Amino acid sequence: MTKPIGKVVILGGGTAGWMTAALLAKVLVAPERPLAIELVESEDIGIIGVGEATIPPIQQVNAVLGIDEAEFLRETKATIKLGIRFENWGALGDAYYHTFGAAGRNLAFCPFHHIWTRARQLAIKGSYWDFDLNYLCAKAGRFAPTTGNDPIWDMPYAYHFDSALYGQFLRRYSEKRGVLRRQGMVRDVERDAETGDVIALLMDDGRRIVGDLFIDCSGSRGVLIQQHLNTGYEDWGHWLPCDRAMAVPSQRFAETLPFTRAIAHGAGWQWQIPLQHRNGNGLVYSSRHYSDEDAARVLLANLDSPALDDPRIIRFRTGRSRRQWNRNVVAIGLSSGFLEPLESTSIYLIQSAITRLIHLFPHRGNTAPLIAEYNRQSQVEMELIRDFIILHYHANQRDDSAFWRDLRHMEVPERLARKIALFAANGTLMQDQHDIFMEPSWVQVLMGQGILPADYHPLANGPSEAELRQQLAGLAQLKARPLAQLPTHDEYLQRQLSKSA
Numbered sequence: 001m002t003k004p005i006g007k008v009v010i011l012g013g014g015t016a017g018w019m020t021a022a023l024l025a026k027v028l029v030a031p032e033r034p035l036a037i038e039l040v041e042s043e044d045i046g047i048i049g050v051g052e053a054t055i056p057p058i059q060q061v062n063a064v065l066g067i068d069e070a071e072f073l074r075e076t077k078a079t080i081k082l083g084i085r086f087e088n089w090g091a092l093g094d095a096y097y098h099t100f101g102a103a104g105r106n107l108a109f110c111p112f113h114h115i116w117t118r119a120r121q122l123a124i125k126g127s128y129w130d131f132d133l134n135y136l137c138a139k140a141g142r143f144a145p146t147t148g149n150d151p152i153w154d155m156p157y158a159y160h161f162d163s164a165l166y167g168q169f170l171r172r173y174s175e176k177r178g179v180l181r182r183q184g185m186v187r188d189v190e191r192d193a194e195t196g197d198v199i200a201l202l203m204d205d206g207r208r209i210v211g212d213l214f215i216d217c218s219g220s221r222g223v224l225i226q227q228h229l230n231t232g233y234e235d236w237g238h239w240l241p242c243d244r245a246m247a248v249p250s251q252r253f254a255e256t257l258p259f260t261r262a263i264a265h266g267a268g269w270q271w272q273i274p275l276q277h278r279n280g281n282g283l284v285y286s287s288r289h290y291s292d293e294d295a296a297r298v299l300l301a302n303l304d305s306p307a308l309d310d311p312r313i314i315r316f317r318t319g320r321s322r323r324q325w326n327r328n329v330v331a332i333g334l335s336s337g338f339l340e341p342l343e344s345t346s347i348y349l350i351q352s353a354i355t356r357l358i359h360l361f362p363h364r365g366n367t368a369p370l371i372a373e374y375n376r377q378s379q380v381e382m383e384l385i386r387d388f389i390i391l392h393y394h395a396n397q398r399d400d401s402a403f404w405r406d407l408r409h410m411e412v413p414e415r416l417a418r419k420i421a422l423f424a425a426n427g428t429l430m431q432d433q434h435d436i437f438m439e440p441s442w443v444q445v446l447m448g449q450g451i452l453p454a455d456y457h458p459l460a461n462g463p464s465e466a467e468l469r470q471q472l473a474g475l476a477q478l479k480a481r482p483l484a485q486l487p488t489h490d491e492y493l494q495r496q497l498s499k500s501a
């Protein structure tokens, strides 16, 4: 591809399509850098309509777009998310949180979990999470952004939002900034006979939509990247056997939880996502272990509020497109691959793909090195998240079903096996480049799933035992200090919503 890019065509108007449109329009388009952006979507096909829990980098999207939080909360019926509560994962009856926060206070070269491991070995009482403000607030149902000058009180947070409302919100934003929306069904594609590049989308009413760069946001169909370019798909089902989800909305609770729940069952797990006007619920399951009737029974029996609709089934295939960028087509969103929503990473992957595209945008064409770098980063990033998700399944002590036993005994990717072994030996974690999950996330999930380090770094031996007891007691108090001043999550939402009304 050597032609300068004057026009981008986005196929798909789900979260991926409208996020791409909004960010490209905001960042790349300027009077001195004209770039036409057109988005094509089919109302007959519609959107997947799930994807409602996010992770903190979503704040950067709002910041770049200049979106005010109060408006965002009102328009998307969003709530605050401080982390995820995992129930029945390590062992039946267990629960732990993977919060967005960091526990305790690190020493130079000695992360807090080493200090805590020493304390555990000395039988000093107290959970690792007692030192995590996100956890304390999630448990107490309290929230307001913390603005302490000490990073010890940082409380990273994300949102749960209504995915259909989010798409509409970004559509209004994009159209105001010049993005042209075309409604209709893409029936075929016209390609350059010499280069194989896509030249135009051919609509079923005869329209021909030409472009220089095409972004495939057509969802799991992968209309351009798979159906027309036959890029190929790498299947990860042998590590992550769940291949279906059943989703159902239910009535909201009187009190809105500031966290997602992920509850493991016999052959899958259930999500509960609290929104302002309803709860989003669903069961992710393996169709080899649960029939759809089993799944419906498990899901409906475990709803905490009355269902508002019939459950609907969504089929998926875990894995990734062999290339996310092929010729002049970049796949973003479900067309680029799928990882189950256990750690709410798909919307983040969309954000990251767009950010990467902006960095590597082929303004003047001639893109081979850009494409190679884009594909390299996309692959590493997705594999690292895949490994993190596998960890939740693999590190289990459940004996109640073949599903969990098989996952415990399976061979995991080599990089993950190394990570687990190193942490189990002496609590060491090495940060991988492009891993969105930092040390505190890995520590929480490893320990939450029952992998406790056998040893700790000798730097944690600084204080005497008596000093350590005193320091930890003081630290727990210090961490919890903001709690009493914070409003409840519902009070915070009301405060924000009344601001924007």
Ligand SMILES: Cc1cc2nc3c(=O)[nH]c(=O)nc-3n(C[C@H](O)[C@H](O)[C@H](O)COP(=O)(O)OP(=O)(O)OC[C@H]3O[C@@H](n4cnc5c(N)ncnc54)[C@H](O)[C@@H]3O)c2cc1C
Pocket: 011, 012, 013, 014, 015, 016, 017, 040, 041, 042, 043, 045, 046, 047, 048, 049, 050, 051, 052, 053, 054, 163, 184, 185, 186, 187, 217, 218, 219, 220, 221, 223, 245, 246, 247, 282, 314, 316, 332, 333, 334, 335, 341, 344, 345, 346, 347, 348
């Ligand atoms: C069960 C489940 C739960 C999930 N939960 C989460 C979560 O909690 N957090 C998270 O981050 N992610 C989650 N995800 C992922 C998330 O839903 C998606 O990443 C996100 O919605 C983006 O989807 P999309 O825009 O790629 O595809 P879609 O929403 O499917 O949009 C595809 C678009 O392409 C259009 N289209 C397709 N073919 C054509 C055609 N031929 N002509 C014209 N238009 C066409 C459609 O009309 C539509 O507009 C979940 C996914 C599943 C399956």
